[in-house]
Amino acid sequence: MEVAPELLGKILVRNYKGISLKGIIVETEAYLGINDPASHSYVGWTERNKQMFEEGGIAYVYFTYGNHYCFNVVTGKKGDGSAVLIRAVHPIRGLKIMINNRDTNDIFNLASGPGKLTKAFSIGKELNGESLSGRKIYIFNNPEINRFEIFCSKRIGLSQNIDKPFRFFLKDNPCVTKHKFNKESKPL
DNA sequence: CTCTGGATTAGCT
DNA sequence: GCTAATCCAGAGC
Numbered sequence: 001m002e003v004a005p006e007l008l009g010k011i012l013v014r015n016y017k018g019i020s021l022k023g024i025i026v027e028t029e030a031y032l033g034i035n036d037p038a039s040h041s042y043v044g045w046t047e048r049n050k051q052m053f054e055e056g057g058i059a060y061v062y063f064t065y066g067n068h069y070c071f072n073v074v075t076g077k078k079g080d081g082s083a084v085l086i087r088a089v090h091p092i093r094g095l096k097i098m099i100n101n102r103d104t105n106d107i108f109n110l111a112s113g114p115g116k117l118t119k120a121f122s123i124g125k126e127l128n129g130e131s132l133s134g135r136k137i138y139i140f141n142n143p144e145i146n147r148f149e150i151f152c153s154k155r156i157g158l159s160q161n162i163d164k165p166f167r168f169f170l171k172d173n174p175c176v177t178k179h180k181f182n183k184e185s186k187p188l
Numbered sequence: 189c190t191c192t193g194g195a196t197t198a199g200c201t
Numbered sequence: 202g203c204t205a206a207t208c209c210a211g212a213g214c
Contacts, residue, residue: 031195048211
């Protein structure tokens with residue numbers, strides 16, 4: 001829970017075919033682990049969610065709706081099952097590759113959603129369990145941006161435990177997903 | 189083994 | 202705002 005807003009403003013880097021794809025993280029959601037009914041880890045350890053129960057610092061990537069991958073940062077201690085879903089980033093480098101991956105040239109639409117960003121950054125199940133301080137993909141502090149307004153709202157797309165304000169985003173950033181929850185959001 | 193629904197998106201009305 | 206697309210993990214039998 002504490003980690004999700006801290007990831008905002010940091011830079012996600014994906015080294016893909018020798019090129020660095022970079023984006024500023026602008027939207028995240030916290031999934032607390034085995035006590036959070038909305039979390040995949042709520043049901044306990046399974047083949048699908050096993051990476052969530054590892055020590056934090058690795059990726060949990062899963063496939064959903066028959067079409068899309070979602071990218072999470074595992075944040076807990078071993079056995080916790082907690083993770084942060086990266087919902088959107090603001091692309092800043094490697095735009096040509098992302099445009100090619102996404103079939104759109106609208107910068108604000110390239111990675112403005114969990115399925116969109118995995119496609120733009122070419123993140124698939126082969127990165128499930130990958131270290132986030134390794135070569136293929138990593139996250140680092142952004143030295144330039146340190147002032148921005150963080151808002152929070154309910155999490156999107158859930159059917160259980162839907163009222164917790166565990167979605168965090170940079171206020172007014174154009175790459176944050178458009179959603180009715182935005183207007184009922186409030187400062188963190 | 190079969191069935192169901194999902195941490196979504198794009199495209200149409 | 203509504204829904205098809207499209208697959209697989211989890212649950213039930």
